[in-house]
Amino acid sequence: MSRICTICARGGSKGVKNKNVKLLLNMPLIAHSINQAKKSELFDVVAVSSDNEEILNISKQYGADIVVERPKEMATDNAAKLPVIQHCVESAEKIVGYRFDTIVDLDATSPLRSLEDIKNATAMLENSGASNLITGAKSRRSPYFNLVEINKQGYVGLSKQLDTAITRRQDAPICYDMNASIYAWTRQSLLTSDSVFQSETILFEMPEERSIDIDSALDFEIVSMLANKRGELI
Template identity: 25%
Template sequence: MNKTIVIIPARGGSKRLPGKNLKLLGDLPLLAHSIRYAQQHTFIDAVYVSTDDAAIKEVALSYGAQVIDRPEQLSGDLEPTVSALKHVLETLTDEVENVILLQPTNPLRPETLLEEAFRKYNQGNYDSLFTVTRNHQKFGKIISDKFVPFNYEIGQRSQDLDPLYFENGLLYISKSRLILSDIILSENAYPMVVNHPYALVDIDTQEDFDYAEYLLGKVRSEK
């Protein structure tokens, strides 16, 4: 029984940054950062990459992940992530209890984050958990050419703002029964706060990739 598995969804098509999942970040393909990260944790029973791409499959296998071939109908731009996760669970013969989603576009994660998150998930008996980061910006809407503050009043200091948080994508943990019901996060999902520069990395463009390279280089130079 694979009680806890990691699934890394990695499509071949990327319009804004072609081939991004295999693009070298440091000395590893982008995808391999998440595979290696998962492999460091003894409580993970298996690491699966879901892909529709032969080159991604080859790289995933070479780094020790197992590969689930994703059907074309589940590989479109508008297809939700949960459909790829559900397909993996439906393909496996083993019973799975917990699914950890690691997105290849979030390749940099604090070393102890997954262990801490999984401990919190188990101790709190949650059915799902995800990571969030506090945002300190002043947001507003533009209505009829007028700026209308959303989370503050004009003249209010940034440090006095009501806290707002964003979903940073570093990791998600969910019961497999939720995913089989087409849900990754339940209404009671635990929001784990992560305040770390890595939480600002979500690679969709070349600029995002450049920033990830900068952060990775900075961390390595400090070791």
């Protein structure tokens, strides 16, 4: 079983400037994901994709096996991530000369995951026969109970209606927030799909305290606080 870990980090960032190289526990943010991938001992190759020279150089410094320069058209504000991962995998395969069976992508902006999360999510995919896997945490809001939408007439209603009204949040169907932490695919499912969601996508559940994705300065403060409490992110 051959495996590759991809870590995709764009140079531009709207919410937190240069967040992928911003220091967290005295290390650039992206370095934590590289370190986790290496420490897991799961992967033949850890590959970083970026359009930014500083990110690529830092990634080499912290142990990335392969760095892939991302095409400019894949580094815009509107560019989808899936083609970036596909490009990274195919570029790495050309370098090493063989194909990978399992692809695991670690999002650089979700560093609170544990090594066990990575190992267990990877094992879950490989033992399931499913096409791909995403990670998430139980949602604090429910579209069946307290998540609402405003319709075209300007009125508010629940996002999802059931035949029988829900009077307690605990009685609503369980929903999950995607935490953008770990994605995993079989090679075929990754390279033949244009969507994260497929007919055989499964979910690996993570706790809320390891599920914060850094999109804002406040997110970074929260992640910093939790990281300092843990002492290290492995």
